[in-house]
Amino acid sequence: MSERVLMKGNEALAAAAINAGCHHFFGYPITPQTEVAAYMSKMMPKVGGVYLQAESEVAAINMVLGAAAAGKRAMTSSSSPGISLKSEGVSYIAGSDLPCVIINVQRGGPGLGGIQPSQADYWQATKALGHGDYQLLVFAPSTVQEMVDMVTLAFDKADEYRMPAMILADGMLGQMMEPVTLPEPVKELPKKEWAACGHENKRPHNIVNSLYIEPDELERLVDERYERYAHIQETEQRAECIMTEDADIVVVAFGATARIAMSAVRAARQEGIKAGVIRPITLWPFPNDILKETAKTAKAFLTVEMSKGQMVDDVKLAVECAKPVHFFGRTGGVIPQPNEVLEQIRKIAGGIK
Protein backbone atom coordinates (compact mmCIF):
# COMPACT_ATOMS: atom_id res chain seq x y z
CA MET A 1 0.00 0.00 0.00
CA SER A 2 1.33 3.46 -0.88
CA GLU A 3 1.73 6.07 1.82
CA ARG A 4 -0.65 8.95 2.29
CA VAL A 5 0.42 12.23 0.70
CA LEU A 6 -1.06 15.71 0.68
CA MET A 7 -2.04 16.61 -2.89
CA LYS A 8 -4.12 19.07 -4.86
CA GLY A 9 -7.17 17.45 -6.49
CA ASN A 10 -6.04 18.06 -10.07
CA GLU A 11 -2.53 16.71 -9.42
CA ALA A 12 -3.77 13.68 -7.53
CA LEU A 13 -6.08 12.85 -10.41
CA ALA A 14 -3.22 13.13 -12.90
CA ALA A 15 -0.93 10.99 -10.75
CA ALA A 16 -3.65 8.35 -10.41
CA ALA A 17 -4.24 8.32 -14.17
CA ILE A 18 -0.57 7.55 -14.80
CA ASN A 19 -0.70 4.74 -12.24
CA ALA A 20 -3.83 3.45 -13.99
CA GLY A 21 -1.70 2.90 -17.08
CA CYS A 22 -2.56 6.10 -18.93
CA HIS A 23 0.67 7.02 -20.70
CA HIS A 24 -0.96 9.22 -23.34
CA PHE A 25 -2.23 12.64 -22.40
CA PHE A 26 -3.35 15.33 -24.84
CA GLY A 27 -4.51 18.70 -23.53
CA TYR A 28 -4.99 22.39 -24.07
CA PRO A 29 -4.60 24.99 -21.29
CA ILE A 30 -7.70 26.23 -19.47
CA THR A 31 -8.46 27.27 -15.91
CA PRO A 32 -9.25 25.58 -13.51
CA GLN A 33 -7.75 22.29 -14.77
CA THR A 34 -4.27 23.61 -15.57
CA GLU A 35 -2.57 21.54 -12.88
CA VAL A 36 -3.59 18.30 -14.59
CA ALA A 37 -1.68 19.24 -17.73
CA ALA A 38 1.24 20.72 -15.79
CA TYR A 39 1.60 17.53 -13.75
CA MET A 40 1.37 15.38 -16.88
CA SER A 41 4.01 17.43 -18.68
CA LYS A 42 6.33 16.91 -15.72
CA MET A 43 5.70 13.22 -15.10
CA MET A 44 5.06 11.67 -18.52
CA PRO A 45 8.68 11.91 -19.70
CA LYS A 46 9.72 10.14 -16.47
CA VAL A 47 7.48 7.14 -17.16
CA GLY A 48 8.18 7.01 -20.90
CA GLY A 49 4.73 8.37 -21.63
CA VAL A 50 3.40 11.03 -23.97
CA TYR A 51 2.37 14.52 -22.98
CA LEU A 52 1.33 16.70 -25.90
CA GLN A 53 -0.10 20.19 -25.82
CA ALA A 54 -2.43 20.28 -28.80
CA GLU A 55 -3.38 23.30 -30.90
CA SER A 56 -6.96 23.18 -29.60
CA GLU A 57 -9.36 21.02 -27.63
CA VAL A 58 -10.66 19.75 -30.97
CA ALA A 59 -7.21 18.46 -31.87
CA ALA A 60 -6.58 17.12 -28.35
CA ILE A 61 -9.68 14.90 -28.33
CA ASN A 62 -8.84 13.63 -31.82
CA MET A 63 -5.34 12.73 -30.64
CA VAL A 64 -7.06 10.80 -27.85
CA LEU A 65 -9.17 9.12 -30.55
CA GLY A 66 -5.99 8.11 -32.39
CA ALA A 67 -4.18 6.78 -29.33
CA ALA A 68 -7.31 4.97 -28.12
CA ALA A 69 -7.83 3.48 -31.58
CA ALA A 70 -4.24 2.21 -31.40
CA GLY A 71 -5.21 0.43 -28.18
CA LYS A 72 -3.68 2.71 -25.54
CA ARG A 73 -5.17 4.18 -22.39
CA ALA A 74 -5.52 7.86 -23.31
CA MET A 75 -6.90 10.88 -21.54
CA THR A 76 -7.64 14.55 -22.03
CA SER A 77 -8.69 17.13 -19.51
CA SER A 78 -10.35 20.49 -19.85
CA SER A 79 -12.94 22.78 -18.37
CA SER A 80 -16.40 23.69 -19.62
CA PRO A 81 -15.71 25.82 -22.75
CA GLY A 82 -13.06 23.33 -23.84
CA ILE A 83 -15.39 20.39 -23.30
CA SER A 84 -17.87 21.98 -25.71
CA LEU A 85 -15.13 21.88 -28.36
CA LYS A 86 -14.39 18.25 -27.59
CA SER A 87 -17.96 17.18 -28.14
CA GLU A 88 -17.45 16.37 -31.83
CA GLY A 89 -14.58 14.05 -31.04
CA VAL A 90 -16.37 12.40 -28.13
CA SER A 91 -19.28 11.56 -30.42
CA TYR A 92 -16.89 9.92 -32.91
CA ILE A 93 -15.16 8.06 -30.06
CA ALA A 94 -18.50 6.74 -28.81
CA GLY A 95 -19.57 5.89 -32.38
CA SER A 96 -16.32 3.97 -32.88
CA ASP A 97 -16.67 2.06 -29.57
CA LEU A 98 -13.38 3.40 -28.24
CA PRO A 99 -12.52 3.66 -24.54
CA CYS A 100 -10.93 6.81 -23.14
CA VAL A 101 -11.22 9.15 -20.16
CA ILE A 102 -12.20 12.82 -20.34
CA ILE A 103 -11.85 15.13 -17.35
CA ASN A 104 -14.12 18.15 -16.98
CA VAL A 105 -13.12 20.44 -14.12
CA GLN A 106 -16.25 22.54 -14.50
CA ARG A 107 -16.41 26.32 -14.33
CA GLY A 108 -19.30 28.75 -14.68
CA GLY A 109 -21.01 29.28 -18.04
CA PRO A 110 -22.49 29.86 -20.55
CA GLY A 111 -20.00 31.35 -22.96
CA LEU A 112 -16.70 32.21 -21.39
CA GLY A 113 -18.66 32.36 -18.14
CA GLY A 114 -16.28 32.51 -15.21
CA ILE A 115 -13.47 30.51 -13.67
CA GLN A 116 -15.11 29.66 -10.34
CA PRO A 117 -16.58 26.22 -9.54
CA SER A 118 -19.79 25.12 -11.22
CA GLN A 119 -21.90 22.04 -11.97
CA ALA A 120 -23.72 23.54 -14.91
CA ASP A 121 -22.36 20.97 -17.40
CA TYR A 122 -24.47 18.17 -15.91
CA TRP A 123 -26.87 18.14 -18.84
CA GLN A 124 -24.00 18.27 -21.31
CA ALA A 125 -22.24 15.32 -19.64
CA THR A 126 -25.25 13.10 -19.04
CA LYS A 127 -27.50 13.92 -21.97
CA ALA A 128 -25.90 15.73 -24.84
CA LEU A 129 -22.12 15.82 -25.21
CA GLY A 130 -22.13 15.71 -29.00
CA HIS A 131 -24.55 14.50 -31.64
CA GLY A 132 -26.22 11.12 -31.94
CA ASP A 133 -27.64 8.38 -29.74
CA TYR A 134 -24.95 7.63 -27.18
CA GLN A 135 -23.96 7.86 -23.54
CA LEU A 136 -20.78 8.40 -21.57
CA LEU A 137 -20.02 6.90 -18.21
CA VAL A 138 -20.01 9.90 -15.86
CA PHE A 139 -18.34 9.79 -12.45
CA ALA A 140 -18.68 12.56 -9.86
CA PRO A 141 -16.01 12.55 -7.15
CA SER A 142 -16.53 14.56 -3.97
CA THR A 143 -13.10 14.23 -2.33
CA VAL A 144 -9.55 14.27 -3.61
CA GLN A 145 -9.27 10.58 -2.72
CA GLU A 146 -12.29 9.91 -4.87
CA MET A 147 -10.72 11.84 -7.77
CA VAL A 148 -7.91 9.29 -7.48
CA ASP A 149 -10.10 6.21 -7.09
CA MET A 150 -12.48 7.18 -9.87
CA VAL A 151 -9.87 7.77 -12.50
CA THR A 152 -8.78 4.14 -12.13
CA LEU A 153 -12.39 2.98 -12.14
CA ALA A 154 -13.14 5.16 -15.18
CA PHE A 155 -10.31 3.59 -17.21
CA ASP A 156 -11.34 0.07 -16.17
CA LYS A 157 -15.00 0.60 -16.99
CA ALA A 158 -14.24 2.45 -20.23
CA ASP A 159 -12.18 -0.55 -21.36
CA GLU A 160 -14.75 -3.06 -20.14
CA TYR A 161 -17.62 -1.42 -22.02
CA ARG A 162 -15.59 0.11 -24.86
CA MET A 163 -16.97 3.59 -24.35
CA PRO A 164 -15.75 7.00 -23.22
CA ALA A 165 -15.89 7.85 -19.52
CA MET A 166 -15.92 11.28 -17.95
CA ILE A 167 -14.86 12.50 -14.54
CA LEU A 168 -17.17 15.44 -13.86
CA ALA A 169 -15.32 17.44 -11.23
CA ASP A 170 -15.43 21.13 -10.45
CA GLY A 171 -12.98 23.91 -9.69
CA MET A 172 -13.39 23.40 -5.95
CA LEU A 173 -12.27 19.75 -6.01
CA GLY A 174 -9.54 20.50 -8.52
CA GLN A 175 -7.93 23.15 -6.36
CA MET A 176 -8.54 21.56 -2.94
CA MET A 177 -5.67 19.87 -1.05
CA GLU A 178 -6.36 16.66 0.90
CA PRO A 179 -4.35 13.63 2.00
CA VAL A 180 -4.62 10.79 -0.50
CA THR A 181 -3.37 7.29 -1.07
CA LEU A 182 -2.41 6.68 -4.68
CA PRO A 183 -2.99 3.28 -6.25
CA GLU A 184 0.00 1.11 -7.15
CA PRO A 185 0.84 1.33 -10.87
CA VAL A 186 -1.12 -1.31 -12.79
CA LYS A 187 0.99 -4.15 -14.10
CA GLU A 188 -1.25 -5.56 -16.79
CA LEU A 189 -3.73 -3.85 -19.06
CA PRO A 190 -6.59 -5.49 -20.95
CA LYS A 191 -5.75 -6.81 -24.43
CA LYS A 192 -7.44 -4.97 -27.31
CA GLU A 193 -7.79 -7.29 -30.28
CA TRP A 194 -9.75 -4.63 -32.19
CA ALA A 195 -7.01 -1.97 -32.06
CA ALA A 196 -5.68 -0.39 -35.27
CA CYS A 197 -1.96 -0.52 -34.57
CA GLY A 198 -0.65 -2.60 -37.48
CA HIS A 199 -1.75 -6.18 -38.25
CA GLU A 200 1.82 -7.53 -38.45
CA ASN A 201 0.58 -9.76 -41.31
CA LYS A 202 -1.02 -11.97 -38.66
CA ARG A 203 -4.69 -11.03 -38.92
CA PRO A 204 -7.09 -9.27 -41.31
CA HIS A 205 -6.96 -5.49 -41.12
CA ASN A 206 -8.78 -3.80 -38.24
CA ILE A 207 -11.05 -0.87 -39.00
CA VAL A 208 -12.00 1.80 -36.46
CA ASN A 209 -15.01 3.60 -37.85
CA SER A 210 -18.27 5.30 -37.03
CA LEU A 211 -19.73 5.56 -40.55
CA TYR A 212 -22.57 3.22 -41.53
CA ILE A 213 -24.37 4.30 -44.68
CA GLU A 214 -27.09 1.61 -44.49
CA PRO A 215 -29.77 2.70 -41.99
CA ASP A 216 -30.49 -0.90 -40.93
CA GLU A 217 -26.86 -1.53 -40.14
CA LEU A 218 -26.48 1.71 -38.20
CA GLU A 219 -29.65 1.02 -36.25
CA ARG A 220 -28.45 -2.49 -35.42
CA LEU A 221 -25.13 -1.13 -34.13
CA VAL A 222 -26.78 1.59 -32.05
CA ASP A 223 -29.22 -1.02 -30.69
CA GLU A 224 -26.28 -3.21 -29.66
CA ARG A 225 -24.72 -0.24 -27.89
CA TYR A 226 -27.99 0.40 -26.10
CA GLU A 227 -28.10 -3.20 -24.90
CA ARG A 228 -24.71 -2.53 -23.33
CA TYR A 229 -26.08 0.70 -21.83
CA ALA A 230 -29.04 -1.22 -20.35
CA HIS A 231 -26.65 -3.67 -18.72
CA ILE A 232 -24.62 -0.75 -17.34
CA GLN A 233 -27.76 0.85 -15.93
CA GLU A 234 -28.53 -2.39 -14.15
CA THR A 235 -25.08 -3.04 -12.74
CA GLU A 236 -23.08 0.18 -12.44
CA GLN A 237 -25.30 2.61 -10.50
CA ARG A 238 -23.36 4.02 -7.59
CA ALA A 239 -24.43 6.35 -4.80
CA GLU A 240 -23.58 7.05 -1.19
CA CYS A 241 -26.46 7.19 1.32
CA ILE A 242 -25.88 9.06 4.54
CA MET A 243 -28.48 8.97 7.34
CA THR A 244 -31.26 8.19 4.89
CA GLU A 245 -32.86 5.22 6.74
CA ASP A 246 -35.07 7.39 8.92
CA ALA A 247 -34.82 10.62 6.94
CA ASP A 248 -37.94 12.64 6.17
CA ILE A 249 -36.00 15.02 3.99
CA VAL A 250 -33.36 13.67 1.64
CA VAL A 251 -30.93 16.11 0.12
CA VAL A 252 -29.57 14.94 -3.25
CA ALA A 253 -26.25 16.47 -4.23
CA PHE A 254 -23.13 15.36 -6.09
CA GLY A 255 -19.46 16.32 -6.07
CA ALA A 256 -18.26 19.10 -3.81
CA THR A 257 -21.87 20.23 -3.27
CA ALA A 258 -22.56 16.98 -1.43
CA ARG A 259 -20.06 18.04 1.24
CA ILE A 260 -21.97 21.29 1.75
CA ALA A 261 -25.21 19.32 1.87
CA MET A 262 -23.70 17.08 4.59
CA SER A 263 -22.85 20.06 6.79
CA ALA A 264 -26.41 21.35 6.41
CA VAL A 265 -27.91 17.92 7.17
CA ARG A 266 -25.80 17.54 10.33
CA ALA A 267 -26.99 20.95 11.51
CA ALA A 268 -30.60 20.01 10.70
CA ARG A 269 -30.28 16.81 12.72
CA GLN A 270 -29.13 18.89 15.71
CA GLU A 271 -32.35 20.85 15.39
CA GLY A 272 -34.32 17.63 15.41
CA ILE A 273 -35.07 17.53 11.67
CA LYS A 274 -34.60 14.07 10.26
CA ALA A 275 -32.55 14.81 7.17
CA GLY A 276 -30.17 12.69 5.11
CA VAL A 277 -28.09 12.84 1.94
CA ILE A 278 -27.99 10.77 -1.21
CA ARG A 279 -24.84 11.48 -3.14
CA PRO A 280 -24.90 10.16 -6.71
CA ILE A 281 -21.42 8.89 -7.55
CA THR A 282 -22.31 7.83 -11.07
CA LEU A 283 -24.30 10.51 -12.86
CA TRP A 284 -24.70 8.20 -15.83
CA PRO A 285 -25.93 5.66 -15.07
CA PHE A 286 -27.98 7.73 -12.64
CA PRO A 287 -28.63 5.90 -9.33
CA ASN A 288 -32.36 5.56 -9.99
CA ASP A 289 -32.83 2.42 -7.91
CA ILE A 290 -31.64 3.85 -4.62
CA LEU A 291 -33.67 7.03 -5.11
CA LYS A 292 -36.79 5.07 -5.96
CA GLU A 293 -36.27 2.91 -2.89
CA THR A 294 -35.71 5.92 -0.65
CA ALA A 295 -38.86 7.56 -1.98
CA LYS A 296 -40.81 4.84 -0.14
CA THR A 297 -39.77 6.25 3.23
CA ALA A 298 -38.69 9.86 2.64
CA LYS A 299 -41.31 12.60 2.66
CA ALA A 300 -39.53 15.10 0.43
CA PHE A 301 -36.37 15.54 -1.61
CA LEU A 302 -34.19 18.60 -1.96
CA THR A 303 -31.75 18.70 -4.85
CA VAL A 304 -28.82 21.06 -4.34
CA GLU A 305 -26.59 21.96 -7.28
CA MET A 306 -24.13 24.60 -8.41
CA SER A 307 -26.38 25.42 -11.37
CA LYS A 308 -29.91 26.58 -12.09
CA GLY A 309 -31.14 23.01 -11.67
CA GLN A 310 -30.12 20.21 -14.02
CA MET A 311 -29.84 16.98 -12.02
CA VAL A 312 -33.16 17.82 -10.38
CA ASP A 313 -34.95 16.49 -13.49
CA ASP A 314 -33.30 13.10 -13.07
CA VAL A 315 -34.24 13.03 -9.39
CA LYS A 316 -37.88 13.68 -10.29
CA LEU A 317 -37.79 10.92 -12.89
CA ALA A 318 -36.13 8.52 -10.45
CA VAL A 319 -38.70 9.03 -7.68
CA GLU A 320 -41.45 8.97 -10.30
CA CYS A 321 -42.98 12.08 -8.71
CA ALA A 322 -44.01 9.93 -5.72
CA LYS A 323 -42.71 12.66 -3.39
CA PRO A 324 -42.13 16.38 -3.85
CA VAL A 325 -38.69 17.28 -5.23
CA HIS A 326 -37.45 20.74 -4.30
CA PHE A 327 -34.46 22.54 -5.71
CA PHE A 328 -31.88 24.94 -4.40
CA GLY A 329 -28.90 26.10 -6.38
CA ARG A 330 -26.38 28.86 -6.84
CA THR A 331 -24.73 29.44 -10.17
CA GLY A 332 -22.08 31.48 -11.95
CA GLY A 333 -19.35 30.21 -9.64
CA VAL A 334 -21.17 31.09 -6.41
CA ILE A 335 -20.85 28.23 -3.93
CA PRO A 336 -24.01 27.43 -1.91
CA GLN A 337 -23.44 27.88 1.82
CA PRO A 338 -24.46 25.24 4.41
CA ASN A 339 -26.74 27.75 6.17
CA GLU A 340 -28.55 28.48 2.92
CA VAL A 341 -29.15 24.77 2.42
CA LEU A 342 -30.20 24.42 6.07
CA GLU A 343 -32.71 27.21 5.55
CA GLN A 344 -34.24 25.25 2.66
CA ILE A 345 -34.37 22.09 4.77
CA ARG A 346 -36.15 23.99 7.56
CA LYS A 347 -38.68 25.41 5.10
CA ILE A 348 -39.47 21.96 3.71
CA ALA A 349 -39.65 20.51 7.25
CA GLY A 350 -42.12 23.25 8.19
CA GLY A 351 -44.31 22.30 5.27
CA ILE A 352 -44.19 18.59 6.14
CA LYS A 353 -45.24 19.08 9.78
Added chain:
Amino acid sequence: MAVVFDRPHALCDCNLHYCPGCTHGIIHRLVAEVIDELGVEGKTVGVAPVGCSVFAYNYFNCDMIEAPHGRAPAVATGVKRACPDDVVFTYQGDGDLAAIGTAETVHAATRGENIVVIFVNNTTYGMTGGQMAPTTLPNQVTQTTPYGRDVNTAGFPIRVCEMLCTLDGVALAQRVAVDTVPHIREAKKAIKKAFQNQIDGKGFSIVEILSTCPTNWGLSPVEALDWLRENMMPYYPLGVYKDSEKGVK
Protein backbone atom coordinates in the same frame (compact mmCIF):
# COMPACT_ATOMS: atom_id res chain seq x y z
CA MET B 1 1.32 -17.22 -68.39
CA ALA B 2 3.45 -14.82 -66.41
CA VAL B 3 1.65 -12.14 -64.39
CA VAL B 4 3.06 -8.77 -65.39
CA PHE B 5 0.54 -6.50 -63.71
CA ASP B 6 -1.33 -7.28 -60.50
CA ARG B 7 -3.23 -5.60 -57.71
CA PRO B 8 -0.91 -4.48 -54.92
CA HIS B 9 -1.43 -6.56 -51.79
CA ALA B 10 -2.07 -3.43 -49.74
CA LEU B 11 -5.16 -2.74 -51.86
CA CYS B 12 -8.20 -4.88 -51.03
CA ASP B 13 -9.86 -7.01 -53.69
CA CYS B 14 -13.07 -5.00 -53.93
CA ASN B 15 -14.79 -2.46 -56.16
CA LEU B 16 -13.90 1.14 -55.39
CA HIS B 17 -16.92 3.47 -55.34
CA TYR B 18 -15.14 6.34 -57.11
CA CYS B 19 -16.78 7.85 -60.21
CA PRO B 20 -15.48 6.70 -63.60
CA GLY B 21 -12.37 8.65 -64.53
CA CYS B 22 -11.79 9.99 -61.02
CA THR B 23 -8.09 9.97 -60.21
CA HIS B 24 -8.63 8.95 -56.56
CA GLY B 25 -8.27 5.35 -57.83
CA ILE B 26 -4.81 5.96 -59.30
CA ILE B 27 -3.67 7.62 -56.08
CA HIS B 28 -4.93 4.67 -54.00
CA ARG B 29 -2.97 2.32 -56.18
CA LEU B 30 0.24 4.36 -55.87
CA VAL B 31 -0.02 4.45 -52.08
CA ALA B 32 -0.65 0.70 -52.00
CA GLU B 33 2.29 -0.02 -54.33
CA VAL B 34 4.58 2.01 -52.07
CA ILE B 35 3.36 0.15 -48.97
CA ASP B 36 4.05 -3.15 -50.77
CA GLU B 37 7.47 -2.12 -52.02
CA LEU B 38 8.57 -0.93 -48.58
CA GLY B 39 7.11 -4.11 -47.03
CA VAL B 40 5.34 -2.16 -44.28
CA GLU B 41 1.69 -3.21 -44.63
CA GLY B 42 1.80 -5.02 -41.30
CA LYS B 43 2.78 -1.93 -39.40
CA THR B 44 0.93 0.69 -41.38
CA VAL B 45 -2.13 2.54 -40.06
CA GLY B 46 -4.06 4.74 -42.48
CA VAL B 47 -6.35 7.56 -41.39
CA ALA B 48 -9.05 8.70 -43.81
CA PRO B 49 -11.38 11.50 -42.81
CA VAL B 50 -14.72 12.51 -44.29
CA GLY B 51 -14.65 13.22 -48.03
CA CYS B 52 -14.96 11.12 -51.17
CA SER B 53 -12.19 8.90 -49.79
CA VAL B 54 -13.96 8.20 -46.49
CA PHE B 55 -14.39 4.54 -47.49
CA ALA B 56 -10.63 4.16 -47.86
CA TYR B 57 -10.85 2.03 -44.72
CA ASN B 58 -12.43 -0.65 -46.91
CA TYR B 59 -9.86 -0.31 -49.67
CA PHE B 60 -6.49 -0.46 -47.93
CA ASN B 61 -5.44 -3.78 -46.46
CA CYS B 62 -3.54 -2.19 -43.57
CA ASP B 63 -5.27 -1.18 -40.32
CA MET B 64 -7.49 1.84 -40.92
CA ILE B 65 -9.19 4.57 -38.92
CA GLU B 66 -11.96 6.86 -40.12
CA ALA B 67 -11.53 10.37 -38.72
CA PRO B 68 -13.88 13.32 -38.28
CA HIS B 69 -13.82 15.92 -41.09
CA GLY B 70 -10.49 17.76 -40.95
CA ARG B 71 -9.08 15.92 -37.95
CA ALA B 72 -6.97 13.24 -39.61
CA PRO B 73 -3.61 14.84 -38.73
CA ALA B 74 -4.63 14.96 -35.05
CA VAL B 75 -5.86 11.36 -35.11
CA ALA B 76 -2.67 10.31 -36.91
CA THR B 77 -0.65 12.16 -34.26
CA GLY B 78 -2.40 10.12 -31.58
CA VAL B 79 -1.62 6.86 -33.38
CA LYS B 80 1.99 7.76 -34.14
CA ARG B 81 2.68 8.90 -30.58
CA ALA B 82 1.08 5.73 -29.27
CA CYS B 83 2.97 3.46 -31.69
CA PRO B 84 6.13 5.27 -32.85
CA ASP B 85 7.29 2.26 -34.87
CA ASP B 86 4.12 2.18 -36.94
CA VAL B 87 3.95 3.84 -40.35
CA VAL B 88 1.05 6.28 -40.25
CA PHE B 89 -0.50 8.11 -43.19
CA THR B 90 -3.52 10.32 -43.73
CA TYR B 91 -5.46 10.61 -46.98
CA GLN B 92 -7.25 13.96 -47.16
CA GLY B 93 -9.19 16.14 -49.57
CA ASP B 94 -8.69 19.88 -49.97
CA GLY B 95 -11.80 20.92 -48.05
CA ASP B 96 -10.74 18.62 -45.28
CA LEU B 97 -7.08 19.61 -45.15
CA ALA B 98 -7.17 23.31 -46.01
CA ALA B 99 -10.51 24.52 -44.62
CA ILE B 100 -12.00 22.71 -41.63
CA GLY B 101 -8.72 20.99 -40.77
CA THR B 102 -6.26 23.83 -41.41
CA ALA B 103 -5.24 24.09 -37.76
CA GLU B 104 -4.68 20.34 -37.44
CA THR B 105 -2.66 20.32 -40.68
CA VAL B 106 -0.46 23.31 -39.87
CA HIS B 107 0.26 22.18 -36.32
CA ALA B 108 1.03 18.58 -37.23
CA ALA B 109 3.42 20.04 -39.81
CA THR B 110 5.08 22.49 -37.46
CA ARG B 111 5.48 19.83 -34.76
CA GLY B 112 7.32 17.81 -37.38
CA GLU B 113 4.91 15.00 -36.66
CA ASN B 114 6.53 11.96 -38.24
CA ILE B 115 3.62 11.07 -40.52
CA VAL B 116 2.77 11.07 -44.23
CA VAL B 117 -0.05 13.23 -45.56
CA ILE B 118 -1.51 12.32 -48.93
CA PHE B 119 -3.34 15.47 -50.00
CA VAL B 120 -5.79 15.16 -52.88
CA ASN B 121 -6.42 18.58 -54.40
CA ASN B 122 -9.39 18.52 -56.77
CA THR B 123 -10.45 22.17 -56.25
CA THR B 124 -13.83 21.11 -54.92
CA TYR B 125 -15.86 19.44 -52.17
CA GLY B 126 -16.47 16.23 -54.09
CA MET B 127 -18.46 14.21 -51.62
CA THR B 128 -21.06 16.87 -50.85
CA GLY B 129 -21.71 17.61 -54.51
CA GLY B 130 -19.14 20.13 -55.72
CA GLN B 131 -19.17 23.21 -53.52
CA MET B 132 -16.38 25.79 -53.36
CA ALA B 133 -13.23 24.49 -51.66
CA PRO B 134 -10.30 26.49 -50.29
CA THR B 135 -8.48 25.46 -53.47
CA THR B 136 -11.23 26.45 -55.93
CA LEU B 137 -9.62 28.65 -58.59
CA PRO B 138 -10.54 32.31 -59.13
CA ASN B 139 -13.66 32.50 -61.35
CA GLN B 140 -14.21 28.74 -61.12
CA VAL B 141 -17.89 27.83 -61.13
CA THR B 142 -19.02 25.48 -58.38
CA GLN B 143 -22.38 24.77 -56.76
CA THR B 144 -21.80 27.58 -54.25
CA THR B 145 -19.94 29.93 -56.61
CA PRO B 146 -22.51 29.85 -59.43
CA TYR B 147 -21.10 33.08 -60.92
CA GLY B 148 -17.53 31.92 -60.51
CA ARG B 149 -15.32 32.35 -57.43
CA ASP B 150 -15.16 36.08 -56.79
CA VAL B 151 -11.94 36.61 -54.88
CA ASN B 152 -13.28 39.92 -53.50
CA THR B 153 -15.94 38.13 -51.52
CA ALA B 154 -14.83 34.50 -51.40
CA GLY B 155 -11.11 35.11 -50.99
CA PHE B 156 -8.19 33.51 -52.77
CA PRO B 157 -7.25 29.85 -53.12
CA ILE B 158 -4.69 28.44 -50.69
CA ARG B 159 -1.47 27.04 -52.07
CA VAL B 160 -0.82 24.42 -49.43
CA CYS B 161 2.72 23.29 -50.28
CA GLU B 162 3.90 26.90 -50.61
CA MET B 163 2.38 27.68 -47.20
CA LEU B 164 3.70 24.62 -45.38
CA CYS B 165 7.22 24.75 -46.81
CA THR B 166 7.97 27.70 -44.51
CA LEU B 167 7.61 25.48 -41.44
CA ASP B 168 10.70 23.94 -39.88
CA GLY B 169 8.94 20.68 -39.01
CA VAL B 170 8.28 19.82 -42.65
CA ALA B 171 10.62 17.26 -44.19
CA LEU B 172 8.98 17.07 -47.60
CA ALA B 173 6.39 19.24 -49.35
CA GLN B 174 5.93 18.24 -52.96
CA ARG B 175 3.17 18.80 -55.51
CA VAL B 176 2.59 16.17 -58.16
CA ALA B 177 -0.13 15.18 -60.62
CA VAL B 178 -1.48 11.93 -61.98
CA ASP B 179 -2.60 13.11 -65.41
CA THR B 180 0.08 11.42 -67.52
CA VAL B 181 2.29 8.38 -67.21
CA PRO B 182 5.46 10.41 -66.48
CA HIS B 183 3.57 12.40 -63.85
CA ILE B 184 2.20 9.22 -62.28
CA ARG B 185 5.77 7.87 -62.07
CA GLU B 186 6.87 11.13 -60.46
CA ALA B 187 3.94 10.99 -58.03
CA LYS B 188 4.85 7.50 -56.96
CA LYS B 189 8.44 8.51 -56.35
CA ALA B 190 7.25 11.38 -54.15
CA ILE B 191 4.92 9.13 -52.16
CA LYS B 192 7.68 6.61 -51.69
CA LYS B 193 10.05 9.31 -50.52
CA ALA B 194 7.44 10.52 -48.03
CA PHE B 195 7.01 7.03 -46.57
CA GLN B 196 10.78 6.49 -46.51
CA ASN B 197 11.15 9.82 -44.68
CA GLN B 198 8.85 8.54 -41.97
CA ILE B 199 10.72 5.25 -41.69
CA ASP B 200 13.93 7.28 -41.37
CA GLY B 201 12.35 9.51 -38.70
CA LYS B 202 12.64 12.71 -40.74
CA GLY B 203 9.30 14.28 -39.82
CA PHE B 204 6.22 15.57 -41.59
CA SER B 205 5.96 14.78 -45.31
CA ILE B 206 3.12 15.99 -47.48
CA VAL B 207 2.50 15.00 -51.08
CA GLU B 208 -0.11 17.18 -52.76
CA ILE B 209 -1.64 15.47 -55.75
CA LEU B 210 -3.59 17.44 -58.34
CA SER B 211 -6.62 15.31 -58.98
CA THR B 212 -9.73 15.43 -61.15
CA CYS B 213 -13.39 15.46 -60.21
CA PRO B 214 -15.08 14.87 -63.57
CA THR B 215 -18.48 14.47 -61.93
CA ASN B 216 -18.59 17.84 -60.22
CA TRP B 217 -16.61 19.65 -62.88
CA GLY B 218 -19.21 18.46 -65.40
CA LEU B 219 -16.54 17.15 -67.77
CA SER B 220 -15.64 13.81 -69.29
CA PRO B 221 -12.62 12.10 -67.74
CA VAL B 222 -10.40 13.15 -70.67
CA GLU B 223 -11.71 16.74 -70.66
CA ALA B 224 -11.14 16.83 -66.90
CA LEU B 225 -7.47 15.95 -67.38
CA ASP B 226 -7.16 18.75 -69.95
CA TRP B 227 -8.89 21.17 -67.56
CA LEU B 228 -6.48 20.19 -64.80
CA ARG B 229 -3.48 20.86 -67.04
CA GLU B 230 -4.82 24.14 -68.39
CA ASN B 231 -6.19 25.63 -65.19
CA MET B 232 -4.78 23.95 -62.12
CA MET B 233 -1.14 23.50 -63.11
CA PRO B 234 -0.50 27.22 -63.78
CA TYR B 235 -1.96 28.13 -60.38
CA TYR B 236 -0.52 25.14 -58.56
CA PRO B 237 2.90 24.52 -60.14
CA LEU B 238 4.27 21.01 -59.73
CA GLY B 239 7.53 20.59 -57.91
CA VAL B 240 9.39 20.04 -54.67
CA TYR B 241 8.68 22.97 -52.35
CA LYS B 242 10.72 21.64 -49.50
CA ASP B 243 12.99 18.69 -49.09
CA SER B 244 14.82 18.74 -45.79
CA GLU B 245 17.81 17.17 -47.52
CA LYS B 246 17.93 20.03 -50.02
CA GLY B 247 16.16 22.98 -48.38
CA VAL B 248 13.30 25.18 -49.51
CA LYS B 249 12.68 25.78 -53.23
